[in-house]
Amino acid sequence: MEETKEIRLDEISIWCILRDVVRNAWVVVLAVVAAYLGIAGVLGLLYEPVYTSSATLAVTARGNSGGAYSSLNITTQMADVFTEVFQSDVLREQIALDMGRDSVSGEITVSVISETNLVTLQVTSLTPQDAYEMIQSALRNYEGVSDYLFSNARLQIVQSPQIPYGPSNVQNIRRYQRLGMLGAGALVVACIALFNIMRFTVKTRKSAERNLDGRILGEIPFEQKYHSWKEALHRSKQALLIQSPAVSMQFAEALRRASARIEQHMRRRGQKVLIVTSIGENEGKSSVAANLAIALAEKGRRVLLVDGDLKKPAQYRVFDQQDAKLIQLSEWLESGKTFKGLLHFEKKSGIFCIFQKTSVRASGRLLKSDKMKSLMEACREQVDFIVIDTPPLAEVSDGELLLAYGDCALVVTRQDWVDVRILNDTADTVRQSQSEFLGFLLNAFHRDRLSALSRYGNYRHYRGSQEVPDGR
Incomplete structure (x- = not known):
């Protein structure tokens, strides 16, 4: 279903x-x-433009060329009779005969001006010439029709009709x-x-708690990568590391809280290797892995960060090592070089790193090699915690290979990025591996101002506990 x-x-x-x-x-x-x-x-x-020619007429008594009816009521009644005259079929036939046509298609209307003995005669037709000729013909021939109805009144022209110069139905x-x-x-x-509402993705913490099949380890707020228009135009951005004074306190503290909860869980279970993965690209997985490693090192732990993404490595850019001469993980796995030259110590961050800078085709063969296994075993003896940044699980199979080296794993999910059903399927994939599934870490979340709680309203979600609390 x-x-x-x-x-x-x-x-x-x-x-x-x-x-x-x-x-x-x-x-x-x-x-x-x-x-x-x-x-x-x-x-x-x-x-379809139409043209209207109009004339203003006064209802007067015959034999009284200048006077109006003494009663406006009688005037109005006479005006109504003239309306019937001008709209009669007999007059239309007379107009058609006068214009030399079989019939006329124009519309004749008569309206009484309130509280006066004046009426307005209007003729509307498809051409200005027809409108003008029809109204002139109507004025010439109306008496022949009106005499059949009454003979004691007539119409006197107050304002003569004019040829219309533009359409009346603009x-x-x-x-x-x-x-x-x-x-x-x-x-x-x-x-x-x-479409946004119907898209089945994680948009709020409530939706994550309700729909994701796993614990919510924390919510990392969105952090702006570019701090000025100049940086945006030149695409020059600083890495979002919690040790940088450029990042916000909310961003740094959210990562430190998540790191503390993860460390507490791992220490209670005797775990050392943490797998940080995601479903798709650009979810901030590499940045989260680096910051979790730094947060663990801030507590005096010996931490190793391994860039296990041999297809699209990113940690060397996070730590600004583009120009540094480093032994890459793939080079070490393919050569017989010693373990000593592989580890790079980041003095500012206080962590050890294993970097990868170039893309490798046969990455799966290297990651499941005996030398990779021996490397992980040696690293377990040298450090307190190992954080492995893996490729996105939906992109390549390397992520699933690296799950075999981990004790526990978390999935980084960005706001409104991946379908919830895919996230839950990925959680099942992690559960079927040798790594324990810790839960989901919500990353790059924008909190709506209208619906947000106070800054510390969700403190209960981050309090330390004996186990990682269930966020569902």
């Missing part, structure tokens, strides 16, 4: 929605432009375009928000 996702308000992240809207801003712009051009095109095809296309653009943009934004 297909699994359905239940929508909960505490699993919706406003920041994730806004991020998706910004990322898909081109779609919003495209929809707005399409609405603008589409409305102009459709209205242009449907629009469209307000701009207004429709503005409304259409607004509606199209709002619809696309709503669709983007709906």
